[in-house]
Amino acid sequence: MIRFENVTKVYEGQKRPALADVSLEIHKGEFVFLVGSSGSGKSTFLKLALRELRPSRGRVFVAGKELNRLSSWKVPKLRRQIGTVFQDFRLLPNKTVFENVAFALQVIGRPRSHIERVVPDVLALVGLDGKEDRMPDELSGGEQQRVAVARAFVNRPKILIADEPTGNLDPSTSVGIMKLLDRINRTGTTVIMATHDAKIVDQMRKRVIELEGGRLVRDQNRGVYGYQG
Numbered sequence: 581m582i583r584f585e586n587v588t589k590v591y592e593g594q595k596r597p598a599l600a601d602v603s604l605e606i607h608k609g610e611f612v613f614l615v616g617s618s619g620s621g622k623s624t625f626l627k628l629a630l631r632e633l634r635p636s637r638g639r640v641f642v643a644g645k646e647l648n649r650l651s652s653w654k655v656p657k658l659r660r661q662i663g664t665v666f667q668d669f670r671l672l673p674n675k676t677v678f679e680n681v682a683f684a685l686q687v688i689g690r691p692r693s694h695i696e697r698v699v700p701d702v703l704a705l706v707g708l709d710g711k712e713d714r715m716p717d718e719l720s721g722g723e724q725q726r727v728a729v730a731r732a733f734v735n736r737p738k739i740l741i742a743d744e745p746t747g748n749l750d751p752s753t754s755v756g757i758m759k760l761l762d763r764i765n766r767t768g769t770t771v772i773m774a775t776h777d778a779k780i781v782d783q784m785r786k787r788v789i790e791l792e793g794g795r796l797v798r799d800q801n802r803g804v805y806g807y808q809g
């Protein structure tokens with residue numbers, strides 16, 4: 581589903597690579613935690629997978645396509661296959677819960693009949709039924725993140741990328757979001773989540789990929805946050 585072949589990324593004006601010679605493969609349906617200290621290259625990795633950045637060297641493949649060879653007009657089609665969730669939710673503040681999720685479908689030209697059918701389903705899936713008409717500032721942080729997950733998943737993407745999705749949430753709210761991501765993963769969606777949340781990584785025992793100074797230093801099945809032997 582995602583393959584990095586000897587990928588190096590050096591930002592303009594920087595000497596040290598943010599990502600250095602990283603090779604790895606993530607298969608369909610996997611759940612992967614991306615860990616590493618601040619500045620280790622996690623966001624850079626995710627941005628390369630979204631083609632928000634291009635590698636300085638090496639090749640990135642997503643859903644069978646080499647991203648560097650993908651023409652710009654095909655990038656929106658690629659991004660449609662990848663849902664994204666961020667630490668800061670990124671909801672549209674002037675739209676209701678329903679409209680925030682519906683908007684993701686409007687921009688890709690889905691008809692109103694389809695939108696009116698699937699948005700309530702996905703809001704029920706994330707546990708927000710009854711809150712369709714609330715504005716984002718009338719929701720708790722955990723509820724706002726549920727809206728963001730609903731928006732990312734409403735189009736049933738092949739891949740869900742989550743960059744520190746629990747970074748602004750308290751531990752019990754975080755567990756709820758993780759249950760949701762786990763449920764989405766069980767539908768066959770590949771989930772890649774960058775996190776600093778050791779407790780969550782240790783509880784879930786999924787594949788753990790660790791970066792350090794841009795290098796891949798660990799790739800462990802059923803892993804934990806901090807490596808022990």
Ligand SMILES: Nc1ncnc2c1ncn2[C@@H]1O[C@H](COP(=O)(O)OP(=O)(O)OP(=O)(O)O)[C@@H](O)[C@H]1O
Pocket residue numbers: 591592594597598616617618619620621622623624625
């Ligand atoms: N646009 C940029 N221009 C120059 N350097 C950058 C840019 N973005 C990131 N970097 C550098 O690249 C390295 C990797 O950053 P990245 O954001 O990928 O790390 P991260 O692991 O996601 O960190 P965090 O956990 O703090 O989000 C860091 O040294 C950072 O300073």
